[in-house]
Amino acid sequence: MTKLIKSGAYAQDAYAPVADDAALPDGPVLVSLARFNKDRDTLLARNTPVGIRLQSSENPETLGKDVHHFALIALEFPKFRDGRAFSWARILRTRLGFTGEIRAVGDFLYDQVNYQHRVGFDAWEVPDNFTVEMFHRALTEMTNVYQPSSDGKKTIRELRAAR
């Protein structure tokens, strides 16, 4: 079982994951890029939130202007060593100006949550034994950062200048 942590708290997952060949249920759905490309017009005409789940090899830039139709973009970590989604999230937030939910899904570690948070993830699909307390601890192990990222956190250089 998995659960969702969003905005720092447990949250209900409103999105129903839909297999590529399954019928679309009512309400918000989460589909693959292939399914979206196949049923784009139908999905956008439904007038309910649509989420898309991208594999780590799928560059969100290929969504083009459609990116703003999504309320949720789930970025998959097929294994925790595959760090491409760190760049995808960064690009979504900075280049594409995406303001919806970016959710980490798949195989990632507690030790990666802070990095995910920094590059622009704001939701995490976590295993049952991962608690919200762990989530907050992951974000506070390192107080300061050396480089700017999507989180807008002040860098050590800025803190030095402000002394």
Added chain:
Amino acid sequence: MLNPLVKQVDPNMYRYDEFDAQFVSERVEQFAGQVARRLSGELTEDQFKPLRLMNGLYLQLHAYMLRIAVPYGTLSSRQMRKLAHITRTYDKDFGHFTTRTNLQLNWIKLVDVPAILRELADVEMHCIQTSGNCVRNVTADQFAGATDEEIEDPRPLAEIIRQWSSLHPEFVFLARKFKIAVGACEKDRAAMLYHDMAVQIVKNAEGRIGYKVMAGGGMGRTPYIAHVMREFVEREDILAYLEAVLRVYNQDSRRDNIHKQRIKILINTIGPEEMRKRVAREFDEIKRAGTLQLPQDELDRITAYFAPPKFETGLSDEMPEAGADFANWVSTNVSKHRAPGYAIATITLKTPGQVPGDATSAQMDTIADLMDQFSVGEVRVTHEQNLVLPHVRKKDLPAIYAKLKELDFAAPNAGLITDIIACPGLDYCDLANARSIPIAQSIAKKFENLSRQQNIGELKIKISGCINACGHHHAGHIGILGVDKKGVEFYQLVLGGSGAEDASIGEIMGPGFGEHEIADAVERVVNVYLAQRKDGERFLDTYRRLGMAPFKDAAYGKVAA
């Protein structure tokens, strides 16, 4: 162990402020937590592996190996004494300086690692990103700040890169490791063109200082020389440009075959022109966002830490006389300094018979004393596994030489055939196919005679115990690659490589030689050079003129049957 007569000197180098200190100490506690989770079984070895690697901890053949970062190769005497202490307390009383200018300890217990990291933090050191698929410890020209060949000291930039790359959230789970070197002159002492990325400080036609960025060099099983990515990047844009290269790499690198995941493979697959285009697009965007701009006052602030020491004036620029042995040492191990009356002294950790790059804790302590007494408390580690006293008065050189003789570190062989690079090899390394250290020792012994070495002149031998090429065999004038054939160690010869500004990739000669044949084969190759060289040619020049054939004929002449 500090000699009571020696006063500890703090050199001009980067010093942590409260932010750096907090960062490193929180990182230590974070890693201590990861170690505890591993020891309790909460983390599997598979999950722990990338976490420990990101903090320089390897699992080797016999024990854990800890790789301590020596940023851009610069150490203070205080730090050197701490390394000696750690080596004595937690390891077997010796450490190994590596081709990435780090220090490796080969016999570490996992439970001791947090304590070691805390001791390192006390002297502003760490193991952050000395391993793993992230931006590694930044290396630099070991003569930085001391040579008159450079445009400016490259270490402030290296420090800026160190900070920017430390726990960079986007780039700690790259497809593979990523090594950066910096330099500031045409002469390349840092093997820059063999790095994933290299930054050279240059002046443009208008006389403005900026940076030339190269990328896609590397050794390993598929060696490449780096391509120029951009001839001139303005000072304030350098981090934006480096971030752009890394972002393209992180996005576009293959992830399906560990042997094809370095940036060199990406660049040589899509072509340097396409790479430049992709990087330029990212670069323009990062620049527009403006958050990574490097302000001049920040550059000035970091540069101030590395201010040149106050050189004495009025010193004689004559080299003192102190006998023939001393003169021999000066001819190879002493280099021109920017200040009159001063010199740069290279301490080769390569006396024939020694393990290249190894130093005992007692030797480290004595070198710390030499640093304080004679080199404003400072030493550099080189990628050729030597140490450098960067700022010594010429008049002190005889005393330094005498002390080095006591230490058995006075070999007059910098750049000569016995100044050999060797990886730890099968004696320690989990990945190795063959031993490197005994081969280095046997070759050094064979060529021990000094006048013979001097007659041969500059000749760089580099030995790797496997295809991963940590011993830089592709870049050796004579490279040696250890391979395993059905459980027997063989050694292939690779000729004509260079890791300097005239970088080239060596060519494999053919079938390997047995461990007892390889030194003789090297000798036959060297003899071809001695017989055929023309006016002032180095081995490398003669090889480039003649090609492989005569060397190959000679090398196999006696062993073909």
